[in-house]
Amino acid sequence: MDPDLKRLIRDPRFLKYHQAETAKERTFNPFDVLRYADYEIRHSNVLAWLLQPDGTHGIGDAFLRDFTTALNEEARNLGVPPVPIPSSFKPEGVGVERELHYVDITLFLTGTRTGKNVLIAIENKTGEAVPEHVDQVLGYDEKLREEYKAKYDVIQSVLLTTSPTSDASAHGVIHVSWARICDIVKSIRERERFELDDGERVRAFLGHYLEIVERFAGQPDADPDYFTTLLEDHRLVLNKLLKERGDGVGGVDDEGPDELG
Structure with a gap:
């Protein structure tokens, strides 16, 4: 051997x-x-689906609302300006794109409280945060600003990893942990009234998904x-x-x- x-x-x-x-x-x-459990692209697909208020999940804007709330909580903790968000999310005011300019998920919001159009670029990593991730996000951020700065007043990049924290905020990037995503999905699954007839199937799907997320979002030891x-x-x-x-x-x-x- x-x-x-x-x-x-x-x-x-x-x-x-x-x-x-x-x-x-x-x-x-x-x-x-x-x-599919170990593929980042599959997790990005699920997140993009949950972010759409008119998605087949039947939970309306529940995930989008909780996600943007968590995003702004992290922004305040990190000293990054919070992102303007609407008082309610209407399907016509929300756009979700996958792999736009290589960004995992791009979220377009119009009709915010301040009247500003907002673009949120989410880079998804199902592992720990490393400096190279921030460099990658900043490269995407630059391209998005070049193309969308005329139409979108706020362009905010987000790094999603399994790490509890990251130095991404030093570059104006909001870091969100997968543990926080797990908490949001768990809360929605337990509290929400699913609007579709097959709501229990969606609830079961989210249960399976939580099991997968908890595997890679947790640590095998207290250290x-x-x-x-x-x-x-x-x-x-x-x-x-x-x-x-x-x-x-x-x-x-x-x-x-x-x-x-």
Whole structure:
């Protein structure tokens, strides 16, 4: 066995993580069946759907209202100017675009309290915040301002990650955590009266989605650096395994289980 691989699977932190993962009750989840759980693009699709007041979810503007409220709470905490929002969101005053100029989700709002048109660009990352994310967001922000500054009075970029905080605010970017999104969806699922006949199906869908989000938004240990340090300490062998997996070459699946058992 590769010495680096042996060190990884004998690392107490890895063993603890592995035991925690295998101990989890495995239940049916359509995102797992479709293998969508780990793809950022799928999570962006769900968020874009929830942000549309006339979406087939039947919750109206509930998610959009709670999301923009959370956004402005974070803005105030970070010292970033809050975003003007309407007193109520009408479908004709809300536009949601996916992958516009490579931005994951672009939200267009008209009819705000101040009469200003607002553009909110959301960059979605289902991992921890790193400096490169901010650079990416700022690049998109520049392009959006060039194209939309004549029509939109406020253009605000948002970085969504699993980290509780980020230094993005130093660049005027509002950071929102996936844990906050999870809280919003959970609250809506519990309190909202779904307007459509198939509301219970939507409620069930949101339950499955929450399960997936809670997996990557949480940490396997109370120490916030637990998983990060494990990855950093074994980065070389993990990268090698990922490459072998991509090339169709046997990796940890061939050697790991006997050791882990």
